[in-house]
Amino acid sequence: MGNLWSLVLKEIKELVRDPKILIGVILMPIIIFPVMGSAINISTSSVQRAMITASFAIYNEDEGAPTDALLEHLYRNNTVITIEANGIQDALSKYQETNASTLLWIMEGYSENVSQGLKGELKVYANLKSLSIAEAGSTDAIGGLLNYYAYFLSIANINSLLEQAGAIGEASVVRSPLSVDYQSIIKGNVIDVAPSQIVSVIMSQSVMLPIMVMVMLMFAIQMAATSIAIEKEQKTLETLMTLPVSRLTILSGKLAGSIVVAVAGAIAYMIGFGYYMTSAFSFAPELTTMSTQDLSIGLEPLGTLLLGVNIFVTLVSGLALAISLATFTDNVRSAQSLTGFLTIPIMLPAIILMFSDLSMLPKTVQMVLLVIPYTHSIIASKAAFLGNYVLVLRSIGYITLFTLVVLYIAAKIFSTERIITARFTTFDMKKLLGRRSNRER
Amino acid sequence: MQYAIDVRNLTKTFGDIVAIDGASFTVKEREIFGLIGPNGAGKTTALRILSTLLKPSSGTATIFGNDVVKKPEAIRESISYLPEEAGAYQNLSGYEYLSFMAGFYAEDKESQDEMLKEAELISGLGERLDDRIKGYSKGMKRRLLLARAVMMKPKLLILDEPTSGLDVVHAFHVRQVIKEYADKKGVTVLLSSHNMLEVEYLCHRVSLINEGKIIAEGSPDELTQKFSAENLEQVFMEVAKLG
Ligand SMILES: Nc1ncnc2c1ncn2[C@@H]1O[C@H](COP(=O)(O)OP(=O)(O)OP(=O)(O)O)[C@@H](O)[C@H]1O
Ligand SMILES: [Mg+2]
Numbered sequence: 173m174g175n176l177w178s179l180v181l182k183e184i185k186e187l188v189r190d191p192k193i194l195i196g197v198i199l200m201p202i203i204i205f206p207v208m209g210s211a212i213n214i215s216t217s218s219v220q221r222a223m224i225t226a227s228f229a230i231y232n233e234d235e236g237a238p239t240d241a242l243l244e245h246l247y248r249n250n251t252v253i254t255i256e257a258n259g260i261q262d263a264l265s266k267y268q269e270t271n272a273s274t275l276l277w278i279m280e281g282y283s284e285n286v287s288q289g290l291k292g293e294l295k296v297y298a299n300l301k302s303l304s305i306a307e308a309g310s311t312d313a314i315g316g317l318l319n320y321y322a323y324f325l326s327i328a329n330i331n332s333l334l335e336q337a338g339a340i341g342e343a344s345v346v347r348s349p350l351s352v353d354y355q356s357i358i359k360g361n362v363i364d365v366a367p368s369q370i371v372s373v374i375m376s377q378s379v380m381l382p383i384m385v386m387v388m389l390m391f392a393i394q395m396a397a398t399s400i401a402i403e404k405e406q407k408t409l410e411t412l413m414t415l416p417v418s419r420l421t422i423l424s425g426k427l428a429g430s431i432v433v434a435v436a437g438a439i440a441y442m443i444g445f446g447y448y449m450t451s452a453f454s455f456a457p458e459l460t461t462m463s464t465q466d467l468s469i470g471l472e473p474l475g476t477l478l479l480g481v482n483i484f485v486t487l488v489s490g491l492a493l494a495i496s497l498a499t500f501t502d503n504v505r506s507a508q509s510l511t512g513f514l515t516i517p518i519m520l521p522a523i524i525l526m527f528s529d530l531s532m533l534p535k536t537v538q539m540v541l542l543v544i545p546y547t548h549s550i551i552a553s554k555a556a557f558l559g560n561y562v563l564v565l566r567s568i569g570y571i572t573l574f575t576l577v578v579l580y581i582a583a584k585i586f587s588t589e590r591i592i593t594a595r596f597t598t599f600d601m602k603k604l605l606g607r608r609s610n611r612e613r
Numbered sequence: 614m615q616y617a618i619d620v621r622n623l624t625k626t627f628g629d630i631v632a633i634d635g636a637s638f639t640v641k642e643r644e645i646f647g648l649i650g651p652n653g654a655g656k657t658t659a660l661r662i663l664s665t666l667l668k669p670s671s672g673t674a675t676i677f678g679n680d681v682v683k684k685p686e687a688i689r690e691s692i693s694y695l696p697e698e699a700g701a702y703q704n705l706s707g708y709e710y711l712s713f714m715a716g717f718y719a720e721d722k723e724s725q726d727e728m729l730k731e732a733e734l735i736s737g738l739g740e741r742l743d744d745r746i747k748g749y750s751k752g753m754k755r756r757l758l759l760a761r762a763v764m765m766k767p768k769l770l771i772l773d774e775p776t777s778g779l780d781v782v783h784a785f786h787v788r789q790v791i792k793e794y795a796d797k798k799g800v801t802v803l804l805s806s807h808n809m810l811e812v813e814y815l816c817h818r819v820s821l822i823n824e825g826k827i828i829a830e831g832s833p834d835e836l837t838q839k840f841s842a843e844n845l846e847q848v849f850m851e852v853a854k855l856g
Contacts, residue, residue, distance in 0.1 A: 178716045182702065189704035189745075407700035411761075414664045414694040415717045418686070589667045593627070 175417045176425055183399060183429025193398070197391055197437035201444035227251040228314050229272040231263040236283025238292065245321050246276070264297065274298045274314050286325075294318065385486060385549055386522040387441055392434035392487050393494040393511050393518075399426055400498035401507035410592060419586040423579075427491050434487060478564045479556040485568055486549040489575035490514070496582040499591050521547035525554075545574045615678055617642045617769055617801040618663065622672035625658050625825075632658040634825035635672070640818075645795045645802040647816035649809060649849070655825040656805035657697055660773050663803065664694040676769060693767035697774045697805075699758050707742040707749070707757050711764065718765035728764040735790055736760035752783040759787055763794050770794065772804040776811060788815055809845035819845070821852055828852045 187193050230252055232239065246252060253272050257263035260277060267275040277295040286292040296318075298311040330343040354366035403409035412422060494511045501507040521541050530538055530551060541547040552567035585591055618640035625633040633655045640646040648656050661667045662674055665685035673680060679687045701710050711732045712725065719725035733742060736756045746754065755778070762770060775791065776784040792815060794800040806812050812819055813833045821829040821836075829836060829852050833845055842848045 175717060178713055182705070182713050185709070186702050186704050406703060407696065407698050408702055410661075410664075410666060410696040411694065411699055411758075413666055414689055414692065415714075416686070416689045417717055592661065592666050 176421050176428070179417070179422060179425025180428045180432070183425055184432055186402070187395060187399060187429065187433045190398075190402075193395065193433070197395070197433065198440045201437070201441040204444065206444060227253065227272050228274040228276060229253040229255050229267045229270055230276045230278065231255040231257060231260070231267070232278045233280040234278050234282040236287070238283040238286040239278060242278065242282075242292075242321060246317060250317070267297070268299060272299075274311055276314060276318075383522065383526075385483065385546070385553060386518055388434060388438040388483070389486065389490045389518050389546065390515065391437040391441075392430055393490050393514055394508065395433050395437075396426065396430040396491040396494040397498040397507045397511040398504055399430055400495055401501055401504040404501070405503045413592065420583055423495070423583055423586050426495060427488065430491050431487055434491075474561065475556045475559060475564075478561060478568065479553060482549055482552045482556070482564060482568050482571070485571045485575055486546065489545055489571055489578060490518070492575055492578040492582050496578060496585060499582075499585050517544045518546050520544065521550055525550050545571045615642075616640060616675075617644070618646070618674070618676055618803060620659075620663075620672070620674045623659070623662065623669050623674055624671045625655070625662060625667065626670045631825050633662075633669075636820075636822065636825065636827045637672075638820045638827055638830060640801060640803055642801050643795065643799055644817045645791065645804070645815055647812040647819040648803065648805040648822055649807060649812050649819055649845070650805075650822035651807060651853075653824075654822045656807075656822060657773055659822070660694070660771050660803070660805055664692060664771055665689060666694075691768040692771055693762045693765060693769075694771045695758055695762040695773060695775060697777065701746045701754060701757060701761075703747040704745060706745055707736065707738055710746060710757065711736075711742070711761060714761050715764060732760040732764035735763060737786065752779050755779055756783065756787065759790060763790060763800070766794070766798050766800060768801060770800050770802045772802065774805055774807070776806075776808065784811070791815060809849060813845050821849055823853050 188198075228250070230243070230246065232243065232254075253267075253270050255263050255266050255270075255275070257266050263277070264275070275297040277297065279293045279295060282292045282294070296311075296314060326347060327343040330346050334341055334343065334346070354368070356363055356365055356367045356370050358370070400409075403412060413419070415422075493514060497511050497514070498507040501510055521544055524533070524537075524541065525547070530541065530547075533541070548567035548570050552564040555561075555563035555567075616639045618638075620639070621637050623633055623636045624631070636655070636659065638646075638648075648659060650656055658667065662669050662681060663676060665681055665688050668682055673682075675681070676688045677691055679691075681688060701707075702713075705713065708729075711729055715725045715728040715732070719728055733739075736742065736759075738753060738757060741749070741753065746757070749757065755775075759772075759775065762772070770791075772791065776787050779787060788811065791802055791804070795802050804812075804815070816833065818830070818832050819836070820827050829840075829848070831839065836842075836848045837844060840848045840851045842851060
């Protein structure tokens, strides 16, 4: 026990004091995410400012009561630049000298059309100077004003038609005759929330969970592979292997040390991501406050426990895999490129399951995905939220089995001379890949 | 009488390469025994087999009666191995490294402290022990590693080219430490070298190894007399020619 503890401690010291790991795994997520979040926040608030101060230009060619009513609506509360010109070409060149983002052209005959029950014709020109999101927002601003005006115009028209016909009724009802109230049933409880809202919350969860699992696994794998490769590169492995400690203890020390650092990395990542979410979406707090808890599909204690176990076995399996692979290399760079291949089976299920459900996929794709243990950990993460514990247990079982097999292999490799003699270099890998691509030709 | 090391008909191959080819030798307790030969002779391979890092392809090797294949754990309890290009954990301080290593051998805190005191003395690093190993020079690192290897007074000390790459002063110090441990503290030493003069000064007995075969064995004096040479270097050139 004492030996294992000192191995773990040494492992943690080595990893945490390595500036590359400290920066990449712990500091980066804590710094990068909040920075990203505030960047988004700054740009969204500039969009909002652009929308509020939306200034536009009007070139009017028409006269009449309907035109005056429209102009009065537009001039109220808005900064409007009036363009005086001879014809639209002249108006357009004059408009481009102003800093108004859009030009509204009220065409000749607008009033006549509106009074005769025809469509009033308008044209909007947007001057896209920087092709940014803020510009799109200010173009929307005039669209919003016009839609709003169109709604009241139509209500007024309906009212006068109703009056003419002597019919009883409400203009707004005529305009939209149905009222639909959407309700959802979850775990047998009817709740007064639209399913689309719930889906959007679940969506954010099911996007988040695969990303979390994936990121944590990648950290852990990099960590474990690096820690083995460093021993080889710095020539400390031989000494370590002649110490009076069982190889299994050495292996466990490596696993445990990597897990501790990976979990610290995951926590840093979560803290960083939390900042990111709150600062990026601070203009719409309801997006972050509505959680699965409010929808009564949150985690029960048992679910939390199972989710934790699931993530733990997933981590251990990735670490064992990384360690087994890294023993075949003799330096950090080749270890990292070799374990880089593990990204594929980890990313694949995460990305696929982010956008769809397993049952929606073709049978063969399902089979391939189900062989990959990481598919199970993602499915289990979702299932834990929905209280489907059987599925979670199945996943834990499968991953544990997989982990035991890999651990057995890792322990075997550790107890043979392979760990000393294996010299798989980046050069070998290039040869291997090069040969394969030659054959393909 | 039981030998500290008993190697019989040892062969080790890596694919087509025969690194050790039917070598036999014995080392008595408290002896300093040198395995000498040119680059690629098979010295490191032999020492790695005896340190339980590699498994022999055929033949046997025992250390204090324990077979390297059957009882590697028992052997690891009684040996300490200094690999030829060993390094130390860059991000630990010299002191942390030593106390990490001592922890595996010490029964209690007291004996651990004893080992550390010993190691401090041998390493001669003084205050620098508190610095990260990252900043050590080659010679400092080698002395730290030697201190690591000897501090627990193992029954058998296996040193692969203990002074390679060291300047005269550092090499002299390392040789003194080895001699002192063998003579005064009852440690058996097996070392490899291609520095014949060093071996002549240090070793009670030597084996000349070339292309995986033991080509001569005896005390430095015996060998120089037998081949009527001035020193081991001449002996080696003579024997290698014959073989
Ligand atoms: N892991 C390995 N894989 C393949 N061949 C190896 C391996 N280790 C050693 N060899 C080969 O075995 C032979 C003996 O090597 P060894 O390292 O034992 O020599 P040495 O006497 O220690 O040489 P030096 O004085 O240069 O250190 C060499 O031909 C070497 O190439
Ligand atoms: Mg060698």
